[in-house]
Amino acid sequence: MTGLRPWWARVPDPVIDAVIVAVASADVWFSLGEEGGVERAMAALACLALAVRRRFPLAVFLLTLPASLMLDIVFAPFAALFTLAERCRDRRLLITCAVLFAVASAAPWPLDALSSHDRTWTLVYFFYTLATAATPVLLGQLLQARRDLARQLVEIEEAREHERLLHAQAVLARERAQLAREMHDVVSHQVSLIAVQAGALQVAAKDPDVKEGVRTIRSLSVGTLDELRQMVTLLRASGGHATELTPQPTLADLHELVATSGITTNLTGELPPDIGTPAQRALYRTVQEALTNVRKHAPGAAATVRLWQADDGAALGVTVTNTPPTRPSLPLPGSHQGLVGLRERAELLGGTFESGPTADGGYQVRLRLPARAD
Template structure:
């Protein structure tokens, strides 16, 4: 469900920028009544820089610092808010707050002050720090709200996908149950009808009776063929892992990587003659690893590397992803997928390992000994 935004949030960015620049110009006109040409030029530059504050927030903030010493606050506050709303570097924001406060008291610090003036300058410095913290905290709040909204959309999409999978699983069970009932009950009864009709056809002496028994037997055989065809279709459409539904192999791996919804790259190759069972294990490992990247590392890139040892003793796949570029909310999970991959590897006599990398990403490695059937 999409929450409607406030009217001011629906305004185009150029309109908001124009309003901010207009307010900053009014602030300059009220503050610099008898200013020198140099001061007016610095104030005009600070106001003009606000037009590109969304693309270059840090340079724009630095350009507005000289205006602070002239008691101009709208342009520096707007630039600092934009920087706080777009930067995730907390140390940079703290440094900008300190620079803002120092610039606001620079005119006092450059003059010869008495002890009382120094005390009030220090007090005013801390007041300035408290005032500057307001746009920084507001910008960080807007950034956190934006990240939260993005994650809520991703969670809702994941829930919708889970609901779809659940409905498909229910439908699969119902189709499988229906197929079993048709095979075990209906087909059995129709087979008995065909057998009895055949026996009557052989034993009958009356031509009309014999023809009727032949018709019954023929209809029963045709019905039995139709039932068997329907059972085959039900089992195949139900997604049962049987001979009716082909399992994925290496031929399907490229499509899996390209349609995973993340920036992923497939490299390397497995040795020729790899068994179908081993190919299926590699496919399932890549599928689970890419799913985990999409769920737990938003914005990360992944590399899927197929490999085989130089001595031919083993082969496998390594899936590595970079750290996430966006913050993620903790999602509940029992890691059943990783447990299933480890059990699948053990059935083939291999190993499955996973864990964090030194760069902050994650890596999953499947190793299968050569000669596995």
């Protein structure tokens, strides 16, 4: 990916900072005339402050205003304003800063040197400078939007890849279940008939060689049935990977799910180990779907997974809460059936499922199951 970046994106930041400070200094040099020490000091401060504009964009911009008031310079305040617009999402602040720059550039220096004729020209120059200040603001916002879009495209691709993996696992599970049914209903039935017929023939046969042959057939049939039962058990298990045969997830797998979720997640609480397998599966799937939705619809949010049990021991469940997103998100493709499926699963077990936004702009899902849900 590095080779696809434009050449200017591969230039080290210190080199860019040095060039910007040098250009700003040249702009100041050509603007200096008979100015005194105060003007020169403000100009030097404005140029040097550009070296740390990435860390303190607002402070650096404010430091360029005195030089803009005292001297006819443009580059230093424009560079500071562009950096601020690239990093700030508060548009009211950006508009305020652009107005401050226009006022500083249009105001006369010294401030008392203002005639009636100059007032008209100052007002015209103010609006002209304000329109010019929109350029670094718009460029900075454009670069910020481009960076956000690139990040969102990466998240969309990751979400699609995750959905493709889940779909492949679901198809594999369905195929295994279908194959298990076929083996149980057809192959096992036919092998059982072979064993029964061989047993009957062993009893009825008179020839010792025939008896030995059908005894071998019956023995092999019984062994094959035992192997088939084990294979059916394995095939009915839902594998996490295409090359593995693993059992359905339980509460013991929650720690790995949280650790590999790709978001900042805090797992709290615990539940008794004797919970029924269907209930454990429902709790796990609820957490899995909730964390997937956080990844897709709340970029940059953190999540809290809380396992809980009622004081009277009659109910238990899980609550997954995420904070508001810290970055804009784009609509992601999906079936929109995840929460519906969780609600149906909860109702089958005699429980309830709730979901909705929180007061601070986040989202919460809550699963409640009877303590003895089977």
